[in-house]
Each structure stands twice: as structure tokens, then as C-alpha cells.
Amino acid sequence: AQYYGVVSVGTPPQKFTVVFDTGSSNFWVPSAYCISEACRVHQKFKSFLSDSYEHGGEAFSLQYGTGQLLGIAGKDTLQISNISIKGQDFGESVFEPGTTFALAHFDGVLGLGYPSLAVGNALPVFDSIMNQQLVMEPVFSFYLKRGDDTENGGELILGGIDHSRYKGSIHWVPVTEKSYWQIHLNNIKIQGRVALCSHGCEAIVDSGTSLITGPSSQIRRLQEYIGASRSHTGEFLVDCRRLSSLPHISFTIGHHEYKLTAEQYVIKSIEDQTFCMSGFQSLDITTRSGPLWILGDVFMSEFYCIFDRGNDRVGFAKAV
Template identity: 35%
Template sequence: MAFKYLLVVTCVCAWFASLAASDKELLRVGLRKRSLDINSFSSARIREAVHHLKPDTVYLKNYLDAQYFGEIGIGSPPQTFRVVFDTGSSNLIPYGHGHIPGFFSQDNLRVGELIVKDQQFAEITKEGPLAFLAHHFDGILGLGFLNKSVGQVTPVWYNMIEQGHVTQKIFSLWLNPDPMSKIGGEIVFGGIDWRHFKGDHTYVPLTHEDYWQIEVGDILLANNPTGLCAGGCAAIIDSGTSLIAGPTKIVTQINHAIGAEGYVSYECKSIIHNYGDSIWEYIISGLCEKLPNPVGQTFIDCNSIDTMPQITFTIGNKSFPLSPEQYMLRIEEGCSTVCYGGFVPLDVPPPQGPLWVLGDLFLGAYHTVFDYGNLRIGFAEVA
């Protein structure tokens, strides 16, 4: 899915179910957070990993408030790599844009304390000049479906099941958006961790067996229906995607309501304001707004968060609201703060579209269970 590069995204595939297993049966992947600064927000990628001492547990750092990655080992003895756990792909292979040359190899894979034997993976021989610029990870570990695997290589998750490493065909995801927390979240293979959610999960069936895809209903803007998805829209649940992407018609309404403006417009205004001449007010309110916004990035006034509307997704006939704090990113630069809007346009024509991609901003609000055994996904409010 080529749009991921423009959205500054990463996919974390997970399959988790409603049944909880004992700690000895679970493999956890934890997440850590790191602040985002103004100079690197547009290339925000993944957050570096740290290994926790708890058995069968790997904790990850949340790098630049955008994406998450963890540590694995390949070989005997294992060589360490930091990878994105990617629901949007199915191979163990570097993450980038476009085509990359390389070859397949096979060796043992360590994830936490588990050893997946004879795992096939891709070794990349050449990458684009900007592919890994400012990135803190080495590749991706795809946890998607076999029928989307390049070369029909068996995905890591399938081998975990086949080799008896998990007793339940599920895994769950908790993201921690608290910038002050050292742990940015956790992925649990083979079960769920009840400490990370409140109430029961709402489960909905997959509508497409190639992706972790479900159906969403109407999207509400300050409790008012937008109407476009009243009859149902497809949505890919992608924990590797930093932002939330959706049809331009709805995203435009949302961005207008929250006062979001494009990156070019924001930069234009910043430069013009430096002149301090009121005559430029006309240009600021006119020309700047008409400049193109090629990458879909938007900025919002950090001081207006209290007045911004709630955005609600309808899933399984239930409401899943996002507060302004949950659908925006804060970019820190010294003593100043810039707020980054979390909605970007994505137009996919029928029959696949209209399509939403619900990324980390959505998943930070809702503990998510990816149930491979029953082909469904569940959501519960984070604890």
C-alpha cells in the first residue's frame, strides 16, 4: 500500500482474542515513547526497542510519537535487529517505498524468549538513498496473511502457531500515548493483558481475509453525522500507521472543524509573520490558504484544543470517540509546541473504497485484539 510512505506510517500486525492466557503462555512486545521535535516530525518513523527482563517479553520504545518497533534476533547465535511489527505486510523484510532488490534466506528467529525455527526472511542488497534516513529501525516483521506474502513465504505468526509457541490464535495491542511514560505500549502474542483495557471488547468480523479489514459505519463530527459512511465503509486496522486516513470529503470536514491548515500554508504564515507588517494579513488569509498541500500534513492551534470537536467512529453499531488530545500530535521544539493534525485524505474508488486506515492515533485510544482463529477484531477502551 504505497500511501503509507506519505502518511508517515508503520504497520504492526497482531492477532489476539478475547480469551486470556497465563503469563507463561504469552509472548509480550512492549512499546516505549519518545518526544517529537519540530525538525524531525515529517520523517517521524519508529520508536527504538528495549529488552525487558521479564520472560517472553520485549518492550519497545515509541520513537518520535509516530511509530513503534522492537528487537528481534536472527541466526545462531542471534544477530540483533530492530524491526516494525507490521500488520500491513506478511514478510520479514526492510520497510521502505517502492521496490527493493534482495534474496530470501532461512534461519532461526528470536522474538522475546521464543525461538521460531527455520524462518524465511528477505535480505536486502540495495536501498533507496532516503529509505532509512533518520530511521531508528532495520526492517519490518510482517504479521499479515499468507496470501499476501511475497514469494508465498510463511509469515512469522503462522510459524509461531505451527511450532506450538502460542496456545490461542490471537494477539493483542496496547499503545500508551503518554509522552512521559518510559513504556509506550505492549504487544502480547497468544493472549491479552487485562490490565490495559476497561470493560468488554466489541468484536466485529473481518470483511476481507487479505487484510485486517472491517466495516465502519457513519463518522460523527461533534455528534453530527457526516453521512458518507452511513451505509458502511471499509477500514483497515493498521497499528503501524501513525495517522488516520480517510475519504477526502470527510477529512476535509474534520480538518475544517478543528481549524487544521496545510503544511505549506503554515510555513507561509510563519515566514510572513516575521515581517510584522499588517499589510500582509490579506496575503495570510488569502494566498496562504490556496497553496497546495502535497503530503496532506496539517497543523492546528495548540491553544484551541479545548474547543475542538470530538470525532466518533461507528464500529459494530457502537460509538468509538476520539478526543482532540487523541487525534492530534504534539511537536516539541525548545520552549515552543506545534500541534499536528492526525487526519489525512485517502481516496480509494469502489469496490474497495471508500476506505479508512485507522492507525496509531486510533489504537492509542482503544486496546485492540486481533483474533486470527475467529477472523475478527475487538476493541475496548484503554485503561
């Protein structure tokens, strides 16, 4: 996940950089009592300095791709921009596995998924916001910019929609399973022809995932279609000179097609030399409703995304 912002926990406020993650529902920050390497290089929460801290006492563990994150549950005041949330459930992590968190540019994660996805009965942040009536409307919206502007990477609006960030109309689609922000994909077209997910499939809109992921059998075919080949490090690369001749890929959601051109689904990385990485990755996730696709930041940076908890639906419009 490469999009984050700053929030504060406690009284007086202690600042943390967090990922706003629609693919999970817990909020956690590193604890002052954390001993792993990952915590050494990040901001740590000192509960003993906060007047508003309430000790929860239960231990919790969160499963991530790289291993288990262990921590202690508590409650405290959470400040996000100009709103102040009292008694927010959160976790203080005391152990963060692997190098993933050590190398991360963020301290913690703020989940924006549904309550059913939250571990340890914690009430998610946006549920607290709704319960404490801190926003006008029970919606939040993401605008993610592409490119290297690290200072201003985009915007998250809690409680509304920023009409200056999109053009055309918003198209809505119902949430099919209230845990992730899960929706139905009718199909995926390559150069206008149905090529994948041909009988429909389920997808989640996930700000905490960088790429677009899908079942390995389908992604293997997709990489072939776009002429991507696996590098020695396992990424799929395409020839940067061929971008203009690569097919466009469209996701049919509801009655609308959301089209990505090669310029949009290929990630240009400029290290020693420019190389072009496919924005698609295989990840096999099975749910009751079948295999899941993940529409991560590669998708979300082209479309303004509105998450509506009041009506359990997601809205998409072309981002400006």
C-alpha cells in the same frame, strides 16, 4: 511507524529493531550485502555467521510508499521474546530506496497481516507461530502508549490478551477481507452527527501507520470541521489554544462508537515552539470493497486492539 521492538535472527542470534506491522505480511531485515545509504546506518544480517540459515535464492521486491525494497529470500530461526520460531521465511534487503529507511529508527519490518498479503509465498511470522504451536491461542494484542516514554512505548502480546491494559468489555467485529486486518466502519460522526463514511466504508487496523488516513475528499471535509489548515510543509495544523473547543470524532464499528477527543486526535509536537498537528491525513487507497480508511497509531493508542486469527475478528476495548 513509531512503535518497535527487538527480535533476533540466526544462530547465534543477531539482534534487530523491527516495526510490528499489522498492515503488511512480510518479515525483512537489512542484509550484509546491502549497499544503499539506509543500510549503512542500521544493523545488517550476516547470513554467513548463522548456523541455522537456509538460502532461499529467490529475489523479492516489496513496494512501499517511497519506492521499491529489493532483497533475497531465506529462512532462519527467529527469536521473539521467549519464543523461538524455526525456519522462518524472511527477506534480506539489499536495496532500500529513498531517505525513509535511512532516517528510520528501525532496521526492518515484521508483518502481522494475513498470508494473502505476503510477497513471494513467504509464510508470515504469526502463521509460523501457529503452525509450530508456540502459543496457546491464535491471537495477538497491541497496547500502544501515547506520549514520550520511548523506553516503554507499549506492549505486543503474542498468543493472548493482557487484561490489565484495558477497562470495560471487549467488542468484536469480523474481518471483512483477509489480507489486511480489514473491518467495516458503519460511519464517522463529528460531535455526535454522522458526517463522513455515511453509508459505511472499509477500514484497516494498521499498527504500521502513524495517523488515521482516509480518502482525500472526506479528509478535506474533516480538516475543515476541526478548523485545521495546511502549513507550508503540508501538514494540517490546528490552534493549540482551541483544543478544548474542538469537536469529538467517533468511529462506529459494529454496535459501538469509538470516540476520540481533540486531545486524542491532535498530535502536539514540541520543537522550537509547541505546534498542534491534525492526526488525520489523506491517502487514497482503492480496493474491491471501495476506498479504505486506515486506523493507525492515533486510533490504536486509545483502544486496546486484539487480532484474532482463530476467529478472523478484531476486538477493541478502551485502553488504560
